[in-house]
Each structure stands twice: as C-alpha cells, then as structure tokens.
Amino acid sequence: MNPVEVDTARRTSGCPVAHGPLSAERTPTGCPVSQRAADFDPFENGYQQDPPEYVRWAREQEPIFWSPKLNYWVVTRYDDIKAIFRDNITFSPAIALEKITPTGDEANAVLASYGFALNRTLVNEDEPAHMPRRRALMHSFIPEELKHHEPMVRELAREYVDRFIDDGRADLVDQMLWEIPLTVALHFLGVPEEDMDTLRKYSIAHTVNTWGRPKPEEQVAVAHAVGNFWQYAGKVLDKMRENPEGGGWMQYGLRRQRELPEVVTDSYLHSMMMAGIVAAHETTANATANAMKLLLQHPDVWREVCEDPSLIPNAVEECLRHNGSVAAWRRIVTADAQVGGVDLPAGSKLLIVTSSANHDEGHFADADLFDIRRDNASDHLTFGYGSHQCMGKNLARMEMQIFLEEFARRLPHMRLAPQQFSYVPNTSFRGPEHLWVEWDPKHNPERTQPALRRLDEPVPVRIGEPSKGAITRPVVVESATPVADGIVKLRLVAPDGRAMPRWAPGSHIDIECGHPDLSRQYSLCGDPADAHALEIAVLREPSGRGGSEWVHAHVKAGDKLKIRGPRNHFHLDESTRKAIFIAGGIGITPISAMARRAKELGIDYQLHYSGRSRDTMAFVEELAALHGERLHVHAGSEGRRNDLAALLAKPDADTQVYACGPVRMLQALEAHCAHWPEDALHVEHFESTLGTLDPSQEHAFEVELKDSGMTVQVPADQTILTALRAANIDVQSDCEEGLCGSCEVRVLAGKIDHRDVVLTRAEREAGTKMMACCSRACDGRLVLEL
Numbered sequence: 001m002n003p004v005e006v007d008t009a010r011r012t013s014g015c016p017v018a019h020g021p022l023s024a025e026r027t028p029t030g031c032p033v034s035q036r037a038a039d040f041d042p043f044e045n046g047y048q049q050d051p052p053e054y055v056r057w058a059r060e061q062e063p064i065f066w067s068p069k070l071n072y073w074v075v076t077r078y079d080d081i082k083a084i085f086r087d088n089i090t091f092s093p094a095i096a097l098e099k100i101t102p103t104g105d106e107a108n109a110v111l112a113s114y115g116f117a118l119n120r121t122l123v124n125e126d127e128p129a130h131m132p133r134r135r136a137l138m139h140s141f142i143p144e145e146l147k148h149h150e151p152m153v154r155e156l157a158r159e160y161v162d163r164f165i166d167d168g169r170a171d172l173v174d175q176m177l178w179e180i181p182l183t184v185a186l187h188f189l190g191v192p193e194e195d196m197d198t199l200r201k202y203s204i205a206h207t208v209n210t211w212g213r214p215k216p217e218e219q220v221a222v223a224h225a226v227g228n229f230w231q232y233a234g235k236v237l238d239k240m241r242e243n244p245e246g247g248g249w250m251q252y253g254l255r256r257q258r259e260l261p262e263v264v265t266d267s268y269l270h271s272m273m274m275a276g277i278v279a280a281h282e283t284t285a286n287a288t289a290n291a292m293k294l295l296l297q298h299p300d301v302w303r304e305v306c307e308d309p310s311l312i313p314n315a316v317e318e319c320l321r322h323n324g325s326v327a328a329w330r331r332i333v334t335a336d337a338q339v340g341g342v343d344l345p346a347g348s349k350l351l352i353v354t355s356s357a358n359h360d361e362g363h364f365a366d367a368d369l370f371d372i373r374r375d376n377a378s379d380h381l382t383f384g385y386g387s388h389q390c391m392g393k394n395l396a397r398m399e400m401q402i403f404l405e406e407f408a409r410r411l412p413h414m415r416l417a418p419q420q421f422s423y424v425p426n427t428s429f430r431g432p433e434h435l436w437v438e439w440d441p442k443h444n445p446e447r448t449q450p451a452l453r454r455l456d457e458p459v460p461v462r463i464g465e466p467s468k469g470a471i472t473r474p475v476v477v478e479s480a481t482p483v484a485d486g487i488v489k490l491r492l493v494a495p496d497g498r499a500m501p502r503w504a505p506g507s508h509i510d511i512e513c514g515h516p517d518l519s520r521q522y523s524l525c526g527d528p529a530d531a532h533a534l535e536i537a538v539l540r541e542p543s544g545r546g547g548s549e550w551v552h553a554h555v556k557a558g559d560k561l562k563i564r565g566p567r568n569h570f571h572l573d574e575s576t577r578k579a580i581f582i583a584g585g586i587g588i589t590p591i592s593a594m595a596r597r598a599k600e601l602g603i604d605y606q607l608h609y610s611g612r613s614r615d616t617m618a619f620v621e622e623l624a625a626l627h628g629e630r631l632h633v634h635a636g637s638e639g640r641r642n643d644l645a646a647l648l649a650k651p652d653a654d655t656q657v658y659a660c661g662p663v664r665m666l667q668a669l670e671a672h673c674a675h676w677p678e679d680a681l682h683v684e685h686f687e688s689t690l691g692t693l694d695p696s697q698e699h700a701f702e703v704e705l706k707d708s709g710m711t712v713q714v715p716a717d718q719t720i721l722t723a724l725r726a727a728n729i730d731v732q733s734d735c736e737e738g739l740c741g742s743c744e745v746r747v748l749a750g751k752i753d754h755r756d757v758v759l760t761r762a763e764r765e766a767g768t769k770m771m772a773c774c775s776r777a778c779d780g781r782l783v784l785e786l
C-alpha cells in the first residue's frame, strides 16, 4: 500500500496514527494495521520477559493499536490508560476474568461437570452492583485492620528464611515467596491452612485457564484442576458458614450478608473465595520475586537498601512500577468512545498494558531508570486505578516490605545465581517461575550477631503509600567552609562519587541533623550544572530550633549526612521577560541560584541583597563578579536599606518578583506588591503558619471521590489526607503542613478553605486544586478527582 492510500484510510476511519509498514490486516474500524501491530503476540517470550520493552515501539509511535492475533485493542500510554480506569461505565471491567483464549468443548464439559460457575466477583462487576459490594467489604482492608496481620507475616518470613539460611543457595520462589503470600491470603480470607499443595496446583491452573493459552491437550487437565479449585472453595465456605464469627474477610462477608443479602449474595461469596485467593496470592508472590530479581540485578542499589532499610517502602513502590506483577489488565467498551484520538466502537475489547504505562516518559522522567528514590513511583498503575483499584494493595505492600526487610537484614550478601528466567505464558500475571540466589553462609551476619535473627521490636511497617519524607540519600561532606560571619558553606557529594540528583534553582534539601526526627530545610545555592555536588549555606541561629546550631557544632569535611530531596516549591518561571530578585540575609541561597539562571536565560533582572553588614553577608564578591551592575547590595552598616516602596512603586505585567528572607521583609513585600498583577510575587516559605488542628474551631464535612466512586467523611479533628488514607486512598505527601505542594488534589466542586502557602492567589480563586494535608471545605462537601 502506498502512503496516499494509507492517508485515505486514516481519514476515513478517523485514526490519528501514522502507521509504519503495513500488514494485510485491518482494524474493525477499517483502518490499516501496521506490521508490528499484526505481529504483536503477548504469549511470545519477548512479552513475557519484558512487557514494557516489547511494546516500546507502540508507546512511542502507535500508542493504541489493533492486535489481530488477540482481537483486542492494545493501549500502551499512561494518560490513555488512566482515562480508561477513570470511566468504568464506558470501559467496563466485565471481561477482566474472561478467558483470553476460549477453551474447547471438551474442557468446557469438564468444567460443567464440577458445577463450575465462577461468577462476577468485584474486579469484573459492573455498576451499580459493584460499588455497594466494594463498600460493604472494604472494612477488612483499611490500615487499622491490616495492622493485625503484620506479626503473622513477620513470623512466616522469619521461619522460611531459617529453613535455608545455612544452605548458601535457594530458589526464593519455590522455597518462600510462593508459599507465604498463599498462607497470608488464606489467613486473610479466614481459610484453614491445610491443603496448601493442592491449592497451589489449583491456583496455577486458574491463571493458565484465565490469562494463558493452554494447548488443547492441556486444557482438559487445567479444567479438572479449576473444577477442583471451585469445589474446594465451596466446601470451605460451607465450613465457615457454620462459624461465621472468625476474623477473616470471608467471615466478615458472611456477616455482611446477613445485613445486606441482596448485595453480598451466595454465588458472589463462592466466586470471591476462589478469585480472592488468586488475587491475593500470585500477585504478591510474583511482585516480590520481580522485586528481588530487580534489586539483585542492581547490586549497588541492593547494598544501599541493606545499609538503609528506611528506603524499603519506596523501593517496593519503584519495583512495582518498574517490574510489577500485573503486566496488563482488561476492559470492554460499552458505548462508542475515543481514547487518545482513536475511535473505539462499543464492544471493543481492550488490553491495557499497565506495565507499559509505568514506563511512559510522559509521566515518569527517565522512565527506564530503576530509581528507588523516585518521588512519583507510587503513581504506577500496577494496582489499577479508580473505583476498582486493588483493595489488597496495602496488604501486598506490607508483605513485600517485610520480605525485603528480612532479606536485607539477614542475607545482605545474597546475589543472583546464573540462570535463565521463565514465565508462565499469559497476558497479565507475571513473575519468574524460579529465582535462584546464592551467598556464602560463612558470612551470614547472624553468625556473629545472633540478635539479627529475630528483631525483638521491629519498626512497624508504614501501611499505605510510602511517604516522600522517608526517602533519604547518604552524602559525604566534601568541604565545610566559612563564607561570612556565622555562615558555613557545605559541599555535599555522593559517597561513591556518582552524580548527585539534578535540581533546578529554588530547590531545597532536608538535612537530618543528628536524629531522624530533627531535619531542617536548606536551599541549594550552587550551580545546577555542577552534577558532582550539592551546595548549601547555613546561618548559625542561636534562637532557632536547633538544626543550624547542630550543623555548626558538628559537621566537618569527611562527615556522612543523610539528606532528602532535592525538592522544589519555589520555581523560577523561565519564560518571564523581567525579574526582580530580593534576598534578605541567608535568603540569598535560593535567590543566588535563580539569578544565575536568569543570567543564563537572558532575562532582564535586578538582584537586591540586604544584610546587616558585608561581613555577615555570604557570597557578596562572587555575586558582584557574576552580576556586575545588576547586583544591588544594601548593607545596613553602610546606611543602605532596600527601599521596597520605591522599587515596587510601579507594577509591571512583564516582571516577576522572587523573594526569600526574614518574615518581616516578606510581609512588607506582600504589602508593597498588593497593587501588582496577581501572582507576580513568589516567596520561599520554610515555616508553616498552620497551627495544630483545633477541632473546636473546625467543622466536619464530606469529600466525594469522583474516580473511586465513594464518599469519605472528614471529622472536625482530622485532615482530608488522614481521612483519605484511612479509607485506603493513596495521596502523596511530604511536609504535611501546607509548604511543599506534594499533596495537591484536583477539586471538581465545592468551596475550598485554602490554608497552605503553596498556591498562588489566582490558583486559590480558581478553586480547582487544593492541598489535602491542611486545606478544608468551607461548607459541607467537596468533590475531588480521586
């Protein structure tokens, strides 16, 4: 076909994609199918080994394509997939558990002989039935309830490691990771532990039956196993009915059935019993195997995790993003729709490759890089999103954290053994069948430190999404140089000499000042182009909160420190034509980096720097050399003050004002800028103006979550963030005092009582976003896009 014909076809079908070399196939909408789309086969080894790599071409060139081999549309980009998850009415999950390869008559007859009637569960149930059921059954998954399972998971992890720790070699899948999540799943459901081996066989068969392509001769055996699984689930459920007072999720379901018999039906409970085991078991076993494989393939990262286990929660999240255990999920289109500009007629089946979304450069910077400090790792779609998002995500996170902790503490010297990885061919569930690791038992740390075998008081896992505040990075102080009276400049480098993270002017880092609970924020003042080091300048403040005193008293060249960040909530608008930079005292740190950038960009700027006297003002000479006449030094001892009233007398729509300095100076600036255009003034805040929440001054309200289809009550003594977390909704956070902007959520309706210092006046007035950690509702209700 020549290019002209392609074009015609595109125009008639409304397809926006410029296809590459074409095959003889056409999509159901009449559009030509590219050769690569025609070749796409998720049962091939390429997809099994690395799904996001296998569809890289699609993500980059043809993000939604028709697969003639599968008879599915395949969706590969983050935004398109999230849009599909958001709308579970147009994109129904009804086919989520449908067999991807229909079985033959013989296998169907076998299934029927067992009375197999796996029905809608939660994951493939449409509205309006789904949400009432999800709500009725959510209680067992809230963080408060999950806590009770933590000691059991720890005990199991310890016992299993005990079994092989002296062997020097183990298949982590066969010897631990397969069995523990199954046991945990059974405990969680309330099922007795017996018949574990049989169950194991059954649940593999169920995966092959649903997501795989069993050969005709295998289909009958698989059908027998699935039939047995079904009958077993029924028997256990009958046993539970006799004593529905137990603590498991199924017993809870049976009790809810008494109250809501038409919502929690018999057939539903039977299906849920079987589907629940699969949902909780293989997903978590595979996720941990994938995570350990990935970590051991990056020995430097593994070493860091072993040295600093506080990195584990975010490492788990990054593993789920980079190499999760659910590679793709399914939806069916219920009414003609468009996604990413492609027409999808009603009835179209969609394979949404979430593992590809997780590697989409449009959402994750340097997406293929495995970075355990990535601060949006938990935006991954491995747990799905919206009203069907995985209910068990926090149980899975807890298990994974505990397994990683156990390995990091007891087997830090473990490495991958040479091996070929194999996967059970299927579109969705993905993990290596075996994961061989080896180590020298002579070097087991507990041989010299027996206490490591079992922690008496383990730090409880953080249930839920990891906090950004927990992501620390070790640094070494390369130099500590006095740069003015009471001011020391620290140059911080990576312990292994590697590049430091990239940053933009206005960014700050948090330094742990001798104790994890004492950390202080310092703006970066060096040159962002210097990839080798981060530089800060610290003023000794005797009346401060102790951080700067500690730095001055203790920190010297060669010391090791822990930092978090860099993070930026004081951005320079690089498109501005003119800028006025105003610094007071140590406030010069972020301002100096901004002014340097303004110079590079050719922005027309002035730099005003005030202080008591030149010997208390850092960097004056350097700044003069760099900025020449653009620098205005206002030293009090020389009788010079920055006349803000004069400087800001005439508002200018093309000028942005950036300021950092003492609170009094910033307040004066706000007053002097009152007649300036909205949002002209940008101020760096390091201290929150929020007090503690005073319930007697607050009112309760509700937040409706549009994407999740639920309503959460926010009592007078809770923040929205706390209430959302208690309801299992993930929202990132960092400062939790309205300073950093990480907990921003989109608001669709309702009047917001803004309490942060991040949003600009215009953003507040627009009323479309808010900080969930501090801001509240003016009235009784807000609607959020969550």
Ligand code: HEM
Pocket (backbone or CB within 6 Å): 085, 093, 122, 123, 124, 134, 185, 188, 279, 280, 281, 283, 284, 287, 324, 325, 326, 329, 382, 383, 384, 385, 386, 387, 388, 389, 390, 391, 392, 393, 395, 396
């Ligand atoms: C749903 C993944 C562990 C219970 C889902 C969905 C995915 C998923 C992709 C569908 C989401 C959607 O349609 O938006 C995972 C992964 C896990 C994991 C990757 C482990 C790493 C668990 C565990 C449990 C569980 C441990 C139970 C204890 C459920 C349930 C649903 C679900 C009940 C259905 C929710 C609904 O449709 O309302 N999971 N899951 N999952 N998962 Fe998980």
Ligand code: FES
Pocket (backbone or CB within 6 Å): 732, 733, 734, 735, 736, 737, 738, 739, 740, 741, 742, 743, 744, 756, 758, 771, 772, 773, 774
């Ligand atoms: Fe920092 Fe809310 S978490 S503003």
